Amino acid sequence: xxxxxxxxxxxxxxxxxxxxxxxxxxxxxxxxxxxxxxxxxxxxxxxxxxxxxxxxxxxxxxxxxxxxxxxxxxxxxxxxxxxxxxxxxxxxxxxxxxxxxxxxxxxxxxxxxxxxxxxxxxxxxxxxxxxxxxxxxxxxxxxxxxxxxxxxxxxxxxxxxxxxxxxxxxxxxxxxxxxxxxxxxxxxxxxxxxxxxxxxxxxxxxxxxxxxxxx
Amino acid sequence: xxxxxxxxxxxxxxxxxxxxxxxxxxxxxxxxxxxxxxxxxxxxxxxxxxxxxxxxxxxxxxxxxxxxxxxxxxxxxxxxxxxxxxxxxxxxxxxxxxxxxxxxxxxxxxxxxxxxxxxxxxxxxxxxxxxxxxxxxxxxxxxxxxxxxxxxxxxxxxxxxxxxxxxxxxxxxxxxxxxxxxxxxxxxxxxxxxxxxxxxxxxxxxxxxxxxxxx
DNA sequence: ATGACAGTGTTTACACCGTAAACATGATTG
DNA sequence: CAATCATGTTTACGGTGTAAACACTGTCAT
Numbered sequence: 019x020x021x022x023x024x025x026x027x028x029x030x031x032x033x034x035x036x037x038x039x040x041x042x043x044x045x046x047x048x049x050x051x052x053x054x055x056x057x058x059x060x061x062x063x064x065x066x067x068x069x070x071x072x073x074x075x076x077x078x079x080x081x082x083x084x085x086x087x088x089x090x091x092x093x094x095x096x097x098x099x100x101x102x103x104x105x106x107x108x109x110x111x112x113x114x115x116x117x118x119x120x121x122x123x124x125x126x127x128x129x130x131x132x133x134x135x136x137x138x139x140x141x142x143x144x145x146x147x148x149x150x151x152x153x154x155x156x157x158x159x160x161x162x163x164x165x166x167x168x169x170x171x172x173x174x175x176x177x178x179x180x181x182x183x184x185x186x187x188x189x190x191x192x193x194x195x196x197x198x199x200x201x202x203x204x205x206x207x208x209x210x211x212x213x214x215x216x217x218x219x220x221x222x223x224x225x226x227x228x229x230x231x232x233x
Numbered sequence: 234x235x236x237x238x239x240x241x242x243x244x245x246x247x248x249x250x251x252x253x254x255x256x257x258x259x260x261x262x263x264x265x266x267x268x269x270x271x272x273x274x275x276x277x278x279x280x281x282x283x284x285x286x287x288x289x290x291x292x293x294x295x296x297x298x299x300x301x302x303x304x305x306x307x308x309x310x311x312x313x314x315x316x317x318x319x320x321x322x323x324x325x326x327x328x329x330x331x332x333x334x335x336x337x338x339x340x341x342x343x344x345x346x347x348x349x350x351x352x353x354x355x356x357x358x359x360x361x362x363x364x365x366x367x368x369x370x371x372x373x374x375x376x377x378x379x380x381x382x383x384x385x386x387x388x389x390x391x392x393x394x395x396x397x398x399x400x401x402x403x404x405x406x407x408x409x410x411x412x413x414x415x416x417x418x419x420x421x422x423x424x425x426x427x428x429x430x431x432x433x434x435x436x437x438x439x440x441x442x443x444x445x446x447x448x
Numbered sequence: 449a450t451g452a453c454a455g456t457g458t459t460t461a462c463a464c465c466g467t468a469a470a471c472a473t474g475a476t477t478g
Numbered sequence: 479c480a481a482t483c484a485t486g487t488t489t490a491c492g493g494t495g496t497a498a499a500c501a502c503t504g505t506c507a508t
Contacts, residue, residue, distance in 0.1 A: 030503095033457080054269070059494060070496075071457050079495065142419040163421060183440065189413065189422070189433050190440045194405060196420070197412025204357040205411070206378060207404070218404055225398065225405045229444030245474095248486080274465060283487050285467075290485090294466065450508080458501070465494075472487070478480090 037075035037085075039065045044086035045093075048138035055134065056086055083141065090139035091154040091161075093132075098124045099156030102165050114172035118230075119223050121165050122195045126219045129199035130212065136199065166191050170230070179230050187230060194226045195219075252290035252300075254280045259301035260308075263353035270349065271301055298356065305354035306369040306376075308347075313339045314371025317380050329387035333445075334438050336380050337410045341434045344414035345427065351414065381406050385445070394445050402445060409441045410434075 033039065043061040058079045059069045076082040101124035107113040129136040155161045160168070166188045173179035179187070201207045202215050210218070248254065258276040273294045274284045291297040316339035322328040344351040370376045375383070381403045388394035394402070416422045417430050425433070 036456080057494070058496090068458050069494090070459085073496075074456055140415070140420060142423070183443075186433055186436050187440065189416070190409060190437045192421075193410075193412035193416060193437055194408050195412070196415060197408035197410070198404065200355065200411060200415060201404070201408060205355060206407075208357070218401055221401050222405045222408055225402065225444040226440075227444075228398075228447040229440040229442075232443040232447045251485080272465075273467090284465090285488085286486050288467075450506105452505100452507085454503100454505085456501100456503085458499100460499080461497085463495095466492095468490085470487100470489080472485100474483100474485085476481100476483075478482095 033065070033067060033071075036065065036067060036071060040072055040075065040082060041085045041089055044082055045089050045135070048086050048090060049132060049135045052134040053083060053087075053138045053141050056083055056138070058082060083138075087138055087141055088153050090135045092156070093135060094125075094128050094139055095154060095156035095160075095162050097128045097156075098162045098165060099158050099160065100124075102169075103158065110172065110176035111178045114169060114176050114178065115227065117169035117172060118166070118191065118227065121162065121169060122191065122223045122226070123219060125162065125195045126199050126202065126215075129203050130215060133203040136203065140196075163188065163192065173230060180233060183230060183232075190229065191226060194222055198222050248280070248282060248286075251280065251282060251286060255287055255290065255297060256300045256304055259297055260304050260350070263301050263305060264347060264350045267349040268298060268302075268353045268356050271298055271353070273297060298353075302353055302356055303368050305350045307371070308350060309340070309343050309354055310369055310371035310375075310377050312343050312371075313377045313380060314373050314375065315339075317384075318373065325387065325391040326393045329384060329391050329393065330442065332384035332387060333381070333406065333442065336377065336384060337406065337438045337441070338434060340377065340410045341414050341417065341430075344418050345430060348418040351418065355411075378403065378407065388445060395448060398445060398447075405444065406441060409437055413437050 040061050043064040044056045046064070047056040047060060056079075058072055061082065062069045062072050072082065076085070098121055101120040102117055105113060105116045105120050107116045150161055150164060152159065155164075170179070170184065170187050170191065173187075174181055174184050198219060202210065202218075207215070207218070255276050258279040259271045261279070262271040262275060271294075273287055276297065277284045277287050287297065291300070313336055316335040317332055320328060320331045320335050322331045365376055365379060367374065370379075385394070385399065385402050385406065388402075389396055389399050413434060417425065417433075422430070422433070
C-alpha cells in the first residue's frame with residue numbers, strides 16, 4: 019500500500035521544465051528495464067509530481083515513450099558519431115574501411131552496454147524519414163544511418179567497392195549489425211561472454227566488408 | 234464496465250485441454266498485436282474460462298508468453314523448413330546457394346507476413362541451447378538455426394566457400410536476415426512497399442553470399 | 449493595480465490488468 | 479462409496495493508464 023496519489027508538496031507549485039524532466043526519468047527507466055519499464059506513473063513519481071501532470075505534456079504513455087525513444091536514438095547517435103570522427107588513417111581506402119568498422123563496432127557495443135536503451139531506441143515508431151531527422155542525430159548533426167551511407171560512399175570513391183554493389187548497400191550494413199545486436203542481447207547468442215561477442219562482431223564486419231568489396 | 238469476472242457457464246466444468254487452448258489464443262493475440270498484446274485475461278476470455286484458471290497451467294503471464302513464444306518459433310521453423318526442402322537444383326554448389334537463399338528469403342517473408350508473431354518469437358527468453366531445442370523445430374526436426382548451419386556446411390563441401398570463412402558464418406547469415414526483418418517491420422524501412430522490401434531482401438542475400446564466397 | 453485568463457499541477461474516479469487465497473466441482477482411486 | 483486430487487471459479491487487492499473537475503500561479507489588458 020503505497021500512497022501514489024497525493025504527491026508531496028514542492029516549494030514551487032510549477033515545476034519549470036516538467037516535460038524534459040519526464041523524458042530524463044523515462045530514459046533512466048528504459049536504461050534499467052527496456053521500453054516496457056517506462057511506466058508513466060513511475061516517471062512522475064521520480065520527478066515528484068502527480069501522475070496526471072504528465073498529461074499536460076504528453077497525449078498519453080505512447081507519446082512519452084516516443085520522446086524517450088528519440089532520446090535513446092540520440093544517445094546511440096552520439097556514441098557512433100564519436101567513434102566515426104575518431105578515425106585517423108593514412109589513405110582514403112583505409113579511412114573508408116575504418117569508418118565502416120567504427121560505426122558497426124560502436125553500434126553493437128552500444129547495444130551490449132545499454133540493452134534496455136537500445137531496445138527502446140527501436141520500438142515501432144521510426145520510419146525512414148525520422149532516420150534522418152535532426153532530433154535523432156549526434157553532435158555532428160548526422161544520424162547513424164547517414165554515417166553508414168557516408169562510409170559506403172567512401173568505399174566507392176576510393177574504388178574498393180564496385181559501383182554496381184553500392185545501391186542499398188547501407189541496408190546490408192545496417193541489417194548485419196542491427197541483427198547481430200538483437201541476437202546478442204535478446205536472442206540465441208545472449209549467453210555469449212563479452213569477449214566472444216566482440217570477436218563475433220569483428221567477424222561479422224569482416225564478412226560484410228568482404229561482401230562489399232567483392233568484384 | 235464489462236463483467237470480466239464471472240465467466241459464462243460451460244456445459245462441461247472441466248475444459249479438457251485448457252493449456253493448449255490458452256496457447257492457441259495467445260498465438261492469435263500475438264499475431265494480431267505482438268507480444269504486449271498477449272494479455273492473460275483476454276486469452277482466458279477468448280477460451281471462455283475465468284482469468285485465474287490460467288494459473289493451473291502457467292506460473293504467471295510470463296510463462297504463458299514463453300509458451301506462445303515457443304509456438305511462434307515453431308511456426309517460423311515450419312515455414313523455413315518447407316522452403317528449404319523444396320529446393321531442387323542440379324549440382325551441389327547450386328543447391329547450397331539455393332538452400333541459403335531459401336532460408337533467408339522465407340525468414341524475411343515470414344516477418345513481413347506475420348510481424349506480430351515474428352516479434353513474439355524473439356522476446357528475450359531463448360538462449361543458444363533453445364535455438365536447437367526440438368519444441369522449436371519444424372517438421373523435419375531441424376530448427377532454422379540448424380538449417381542455416383547445414384546450408385553453410387554445403388558451401389564448404391561444394392568448395393564455393395573457403396574453409397577459413399566458415400567459423401561463425403551462420404551468425405552473419407542470421408544477423409543479416411534477422412536485422413533486415415527488424416528494420417522492415419519495426420525500423421526505418423517500415424514504410425517500404427512489399428515489392429521493394431522483397432527486392433532489398435534479395436540484394437542483402439546477394440551481398441551476404443558474396444561475402445561468404447569471397448576468397 | 450486589478451481582474452480575467454491561460455498554463456500547469458492536483459484530486460478524484462474508473463476500468464482494466466496480474467495475481468493471491470479461499471472455495472467449488474468433477475474425476476480417480478483406495 | 480468415500481477420500482483425494484486436479485482443475486475451475488469467486489472474491490479481493492494493488493498497480494496502471496487516463497478522463498474530468500478543481501486549484502494554483504504568472505501574464506496581460508484594462
